[in-house]
Amino acid sequence: MTRSKPTGRLSASGRARVVAWILGVSALGMVLMLVSIVLTLRWVERDAIETSLTQESDEVAVFAQNGRDPETGEPFATPERFVGHYLERQRVEPTELMFGGTAATPVIAQIHGDAAAPVELLAPATRQAMEQPRSRGTLVDPTHGRISYANLTVTTPADTGHVVVAVFHERNEQRVMTQTLLLSALALAALAATAAAAWLVSSRILGHTVEFHRAVDASLKDRGLRRLPENGSEEYAGLARRANDLVRRADRRLEEERRFAEDVTFALRTPLTVIEGGLRNPGGDEQERRTSYRHIGAEATRVRGLLEDLVILSRLQQDDVVLERTPVDVGVLVATAAQAWRERHPDAADEPRLDVEAPAEGLTAVTDRARLVQVLEELLDNARYAVRFAPGSDLPRDLTAVTPLERTLSVRVREEERDGEPWAVVEVADRGRGIPEDDREEVFERLANASNDPYPGNGLGLPVAALLSTALDGELTLEPGPDAAGTVARLAVPLTADQDGEDA
CATH class of the missing domain: 1.10.287 (Helix Hairpins)
Structure with a gap:
């Protein structure tokens, strides 16, 4: 295909809309990404703090069970000896505070990192919460912010004491904030670059609309185009x-x-x-x-x-056309509709005879009952008119002077298989003038009549029947009648797999 460079000028508002759309999508994606990253960083920090507290708790428990007083070689006799010796062996992280004592003397010894505060600088309420036996949690100190801690009980023969391990969140939170600001700055820079690129490529995105408008304008100016x-x-x-x-x-x-x-x-x-x-x-x-x-x-x-x-x-x-599809027994419906049609056209000497052969039950189709009856009535009306003319004759014949077979309209309902699926076939046959082979498709067109019809009708009955058949997922065809006399109109409709249908 020939490709031409877009011509004409693009409006600033059009380009701005493209840029705004691209920026909006990009910004939404970046915001979601930033939120996900920040939440992940905070979760990692909290998990690291909880892991640190758990490890310290395990170390205290192991030392309390297996530790020995270096002076006596025996288990520690007092909490004071245990706390002092245990804290001498520890190296705390910059954000950690460890202290120990007894109920009478809550703080016997302590150690802390450079990002953590000593016990005496904590608020009284903070200290009181930390000194509660076997307590663990996270609290907010008025001066030092969020602190996670664990109070670990130490039992000796002389008394019961405690070791408190605390982790200060402030430095970790500052690190997360710094990382968030850095990522935000990078995101803003990326958005700025995206906006510049979008503005440059908007001409390529909207160029074809300029071509289209120019072609439409040319078409409107030239009425012949x-x-x-x-x-x-x-x-x-x-x-x-x-x-x-x-x-x-x-x-x-x-x-x-x-x-x-x-x-x-x-x-x-x-x-x-x-x-x-x-x-x-x-x-x-x-x-x-x-x-x-x-x-x-x-x-x-x-x-x-x-x-x-x-x-x-x-x-x-x-x-x-809106169809109201319900389960319908085709055989019962045809027999009922044919009987109603016969009552409108009594079986007099100058009227065709109607012979109906349909199974009492067993042919169930999900279809529109009223429309299927309408198709059958159109076919019967067409056959009633056709039977009044003998094959090859343009003059109406006296039905009182022909044999009963010649003036009989026969309706047959049977089941047949098509591509492995069950179908009901309704045949309406007459022994009238017939329809030439070349006309059997044309008579389904609006206002069309058979070429051998001496008194053409309005040409609407068969077209209506054919289109209704198609709307019902069926098929309507015309074939020569018995012994090449008359016409057989064959209507086929699909049946349901379950043949336990209801009566019409």
């Missing part, structure tokens, strides 16, 4: 393709709306002409007026049906 050129930078070409796709979709939708308006005009022209003629010239006598009004009523009913079919057809083509 319907599509944006798709050559240029990769980013611009992607935008242009998406914009052209939207334009094509809009064109298709406008074309569908235009065709819909034309179809409505075409479909309503004849019935409205009949209605207009009947209203202007209803006839001279009472009988003629009744006949005229009857024709007007029939055409009005036809208009309503046409409008309903056009609306449902338009909604189906735009995927705007």
Whole structure:
């Protein structure tokens, strides 16, 4: 693909938004990182203090159990001897304070590092808390801040004493604060560098939008230009393709709306002409007026049906039909719907016979009951019209003069397997004029009719049935009838794996 350098000037506000977005994301990441590092440093310091206290406690316990007075060679007889000798052997860390004594003399001896304070400089409340036997914890001294300590009991034959190990937090906290400030300074420097880099690269990021705006402006100035050129930078070409796709979709939708308006005009022209003629010239006598009004009523009913079919057809083509899917026994539903259709078209001598063969139960599909019935009724209405014409004839035939088989509409429901899955197949067959092979796909188009139809209808029934079948995840096909006479409309719908369905 040809790549061109972005042209035009970028607005400062656009570049500022890009920089702000990048800085915002970077700052959020750095803040989270700093918080994580600071929390980790503090946890490490606290863990080190707790480890130090635990080690000192273990050393005191071991020395109390195994230590010997160097003068007597025996275990220490008094707490004073134990404390004095133990503290002489210790080397404290800069932040540590160790002292020992008895209940009567809390501080017999002490040692401390340069970052720790002697006992006498601690607040009375701090000293009192530390001198509590077997106590351990962290407290806050008014002068020296946070201090963690452990009071360890020492038992000798003469008396009971204690050794206190304390760790001052102040120096460690200062070290953590220094590290935090250093990391913050580095983060600010990184953000400044990020802002500078973002400002420089924003032209590359936004360059394709400049190309896009220039192309749109050129298209708006030239009314004959319907599509944006798709050559240029990769980013611009992607935008242009998406914009052209939207334009094509809009064109298709406008074309569908235009065709819909034309179809409505075409479909309503004849019935409205009949209605207009009947209203202007209803006839001279009472009988003629009744006949005229009857024709007007029939055409009005036809208009309503046409409008309903056009609306449902338009909604189906735009995927705007809401389906209410429930478990349905296809065999029971077809038998019930066929019986209702038969009652609307009594089995008189001049009407087709209806022969239905459907299993009583066992073919369960999750589908829209009303829409499936609508498809079946469309197929039956189409077959009822077709059977009135003999194969190869353009003239209606007298159904009273044909054999019962020739005027029979047969409805069959069976199960078949497709790609290992169960399907229900509903066949509506007639022995009428049939549909030429070249027309069997075209008759599913809106307002289309078979080329051998001597009295074309509105061309909406089969298109509605086909689109409804597709919406129900099914399939509708047309095939030649028995002995090449008539037509077999075959509707297939998928069944559920569990065939214990409910009645329709």
